[in-house]
Amino acid sequence: MKKSDKTLHLGAFLYAVGHHAGGWRYPDNEISSLLDLEYYKKVAGIAEKGKFDLIFFADRLAIPDRFGNNFNNSIRYFASFRLDPVALITALSAVTSRIGLVATASTSYNEPFAVARAYATIDHLSKGRAAWNVVTSTNDGEARNFGRDAHFDHATRYERAQEFIEVVTKLWDSWEDGALVINREEGVYGNPEKVRYVNHKGEFFQVKGPLNVPRAPQGRPVLVQAGSSERGRDFAARWAEVIFTAQPALEGAREFYKDINGRLAKFNREPGSVKIMPGVMPIIGETEAEAKRKEELLRELVHPLAGLSLLSDSMNQDLSQFDLDKPLPELDTMRGNQSRQKIVAQLAKEEGLTLAQLGKRFGASRSHRVLVGTPAQIADNFEEWLEKEACDGFNIMCPYLPGGLNEFVELVVPELQRRGIFRKEYTGVTLRDHFGLERPDPVV
Numbered sequence: 001m002k003k004s005d006k007t008l009h010l011g012a013f014l015y016a017v018g019h020h021a022g023g024w025r026y027p028d029n030e031i032s033s034l035l036d037l038e039y040y041k042k043v044a045g046i047a048e049k050g051k052f053d054l055i056f057f058a059d060r061l062a063i064p065d066r067f068g069n070n071f072n073n074s075i076r077y078f079a080s081f082r083l084d085p086v087a088l089i090t091a092l093s094a095v096t097s098r099i100g101l102v103a104t105a106s107t108s109y110n111e112p113f114a115v116a117r118a119y120a121t122i123d124h125l126s127k128g129r130a131a132w133n134v135v136t137s138t139n140d141g142e143a144r145n146f147g148r149d150a151h152f153d154h155a156t157r158y159e160r161a162q163e164f165i166e167v168v169t170k171l172w173d174s175w176e177d178g179a180l181v182i183n184r185e186e187g188v189y190g191n192p193e194k195v196r197y198v199n200h201k202g203e204f205f206q207v208k209g210p211l212n213v214p215r216a217p218q219g220r221p222v223l224v225q226a227g228s229s230e231r232g233r234d235f236a237a238r239w240a241e242v243i244f245t246a247q248p249a250l251e252g253a254r255e256f257y258k259d260i261n262g263r264l265a266k267f268n269r270e271p272g273s274v275k276i277m278p279g280v281m282p283i284i285g286e287t288e289a290e291a292k293r294k295e296e297l298l299r300e301l302v303h304p305l306a307g308l309s310l311l312s313d314s315m316n317q318d319l320s321q322f323d324l325d326k327p328l329p330e331l332d333t334m335r336g337n338q339s340r341q342k343i344v345a346q347l348a349k350e351e352g353l354t355l356a357q358l359g360k361r362f363g364a365s366r367s368h369r370v371l372v373g374t375p376a377q378i379a380d381n382f383e384e385w386l387e388k389e390a391c392d393g394f395n396i397m398c399p400y401l402p403g404g405l406n407e408f409v410e411l412v413v414p415e416l417q418r419r420g421i422f423r424k425e426y427t428g429v430t431l432r433d434h435f436g437l438e439r440p441d442p443v444v
Helices: 037-049 072-077 085-092 112-125 154-172 230-239 250-267 288-300 304-315 338-351 355-365 375-387 403-418 431-435
Strands: 009-013 054-057 100-106 130-135 180-183 188-190 222-225 242-245 275-284 369-373 393-396
Touching (some): 085 112, 112 154, 130 154, 338 355, 369 375
Parallel strands (some): 009 393, 054 100, 275 393
16 A cells, blocks of 8 residues: 555656667567667557656767777677657657657757757647657767867856757747637638747847747647756756656655755745656566576676776766776766766775776666566565655666566556556546646746
């Protein structure tokens, strides 16, 4: 029996054949289908069968090549390519009916009008299930694909992101509800009094508007954010309606949850108005011993250079210059994902890991929590985090796909439902309905 009326939100964080760097070598996957829409349709269908709130596709605008300043290990040891996530959720909007569709788009290497238009379009096509995961990007490899020698510094990229999202929301609000009249008899298609220019002139962008897509079914697509640095937390408290975060430990997650909710007041927002969903990688067995055997097999399948390539990319540092058999040295600068770099540095120091060992560990978790156990043990853990105000739900990062997601839906979801902490059926239509988020009125 659950102790309160709280219920979980669940997202399926989908990446290739799984988040574990050894997942592509695990027997239960479909490694030859990653360029086939039928594969993504199948995986999305499993998540929708499990009544998940959403499916989520992250993005990186370059193949990882920071380790050794080349992409050799990235190409050799793991599935390093990324299909365009906006194109993916557009396609999946036609073959799903209730599950939310979340895709990443960078504020560093896009234009506000294009992003506003794409997500408004998807929200219409999906009847109100679109969400934009707002990121600032992390590394120089991405910059060099967009005409820059190096990535923006941390402060600049958040200043640009702040203005970017202001422009996008202005564009979404440039149409009011009811602007389409469609009166054949009187020959009136739309009401121009319900459409306005935005006339934005700022430091980074000049945008006249209005958007050339009418107001979205959700008013605005849901805004998701994943920054956990000091600047990222303020940005999330100002804009995010859902936060994805890496929180490996309960106490850290509780601190993050309390901190974000404490920051909301200065932006005139109510506590609880943003849903916080840490990432977690469940490795499930019918017995604890079976789950641990799976974990060990997956760990053995990770090549250390695969993890180090991923880690170099995340940190925006060439780690190949250091001795792999020695600890991670102190780094003078943080040029990539700052919150992730702090987690990794702390792990390496606490456990005395060599750089090679750290690579394997990062490849196995991406700095997220790995939860190994039976369905009941996983449900116990989820219930504890929910009750102790460490989260509002979880972003499920299956180590291998589609098998890992199917196991979660078949084994863990029924246990969560039995305890009354997860829905048995969808009760709403839009992603805002799933999260209990208000539909915003346009800001005039």
